[in-house]
Amino acid sequence: MTMIKSIVPPSTSIGRENSTPTLPTVLAGPRRTLPPGYIHLGVAKEIAPTLRDFGIDPDPVIREAGLDPSLFDDGTNIIPHAALGRLLTLSVARTNCPHFGLLAGKRATILSLGIVGRLMQHSETVGDAMRALVSNLSIQNRGAVPSLTISGDTALFTFSVYQPEAESADQISDGSLAVAVNALRALCGSEWSPTEVLLPRAAPADQEPYRRHFRAPVRFNQESASIVFPAQGLNLHVAGSDPMVRALLEERIQQLKGAQGSEFSDDIRRLLRTRLTSNHCSADDIAQLLAMHRRTLSRRLKDGGMGYRAIANEIRFEIARQLLTDTQVPLAQIAAALGYSEASAFTRAFRRWSGQTPTTWREEGHRG
Structure with missing residues (x-):
């Protein structure tokens, strides 16, 4: 494994709790x-x-x-x-x-x-x-x-x-x-x-x-x-x-936020992670939240190499994986949280993402 060294030069300390910073x-x-x-x-x-x-x-x-x-x-x-x-x-x-x-x-x-x-x-x-x-x-x-x-x-x-x-x-x-x-x-x-x-x-x-x-x-x-x-x-x-x-x-x-550049797909991931378990995460909803047209959203994501549906499914898979691995939340409850009307639809989607059923993933995750 490659050793990761400092990626930015050490900057001035932000301050210590026991001192009064300038x-x-x-x-x-x-x-x-x-x-x-x-x-x-x-x-x-x-x-x-x-x-x-x-x-x-x-x-x-x-x-x-x-x-x-x-x-x-x-x-x-x-x-x-x-x-x-x-x-x-x-x-x-x-x-x-x-x-x-x-x-x-x-x-x-x-x-x-x-x-x-x-x-x-x-x-x-x-x-x-x-x-x-x-x-x-x-x-x-x-x-x-x-x-x-x-x-x-x-x-x-x-x-x-x-x-x-x-x-x-x-x-x-x-x-x-x-x-x-x-x-x-x-x-x-x-x-x-x-x-x-x-x-x-x-x-x-x-x-x-x-x-x-x-x-x-x-x-x-x-x-x-x-x-x-x-x-x-x-x-x-x-x-x-x-x-x-x-x-x-x-x-x-x-100034720092303005210099972050156009990592647009990462911004969408952040938004979806906080909204995917609600009813307000469609592409139209996200476009409206960002005050842009739906087609503009699609174009900017396409420029970055991913579509909205692919990113949304990536986040769904990540949420499902975390809940299956770290909790005992029932499959039906996970499916509902991710917007699936029934557990069978969630199971089919999860098999597409991982090649395994959610139950198998959970069993292997606990063993791992």
Whole structure:
């Protein structure tokens, strides 16, 4: 396996929690934009110290995942999202800890989210902060996508892996929700807790680590990785936010987003991953969301070498694979979530994608 070294030169630290950063430090974000399938280390930087907590030298494990251990000296370095999955798979095996991702995520803070975390700290309200995370995480993570939905008096923050055949999607989800709760506690106060937490993974034998960190009921075998909390909390003012710093951070982030280039098919994948389990994901729906004609959407995707239907099926396969591998959600429920009127139609589609029935895939996935 080829060792992946630093892809971007180390940039100025975004700041340390125990120090007061200067304005240039606050604004020091990534120097280059991310290609699809890559992430800034950020939260993943905590994997190394978590391994050390188990008495394991992280460097050999990191090398076995195909990464250069020196990357972990700086959270702004970038790695392939697939390498993160491999590293988590190896970490779970080495530690024999099924909730390793949770442990790594709970070590991370709002500052682990880099310049986006800084913007959250300087947002006017908690709702503004969460919307800033949803809107801008793509400059730091092109392997997963967050979303925020409001239903009546309930808010739902969801984190979804969308890279094809991502290893350890369950560990990534655990860690992502763990740091999201830490970020919300940084904004709302250390006593804040969600109403409940939903995880797309089979229930572990020991659920206490989850209850201890989230301080809320945790429901396993769910279709999504979500934090549920009262929507009224979104109206809370963020203490210590600075409008001038916020404006400068927003300007810097827009510069980075503007330089990301035309990875249009990846943008569509991100949109579909958050909407495919709803009734608003047809090509016409997506075109309307992007304020473009349906034919323009088709043309731009065709220029990139893929059609809308192929991308949608790729995302359906990825969602199905994650749920079949990591959860015990019944086939009929997975089929309904993906928009199939009956399980037999889902089974036929899944066989086309994989050459296997969903049941066989699930059995082999558990053995693997």
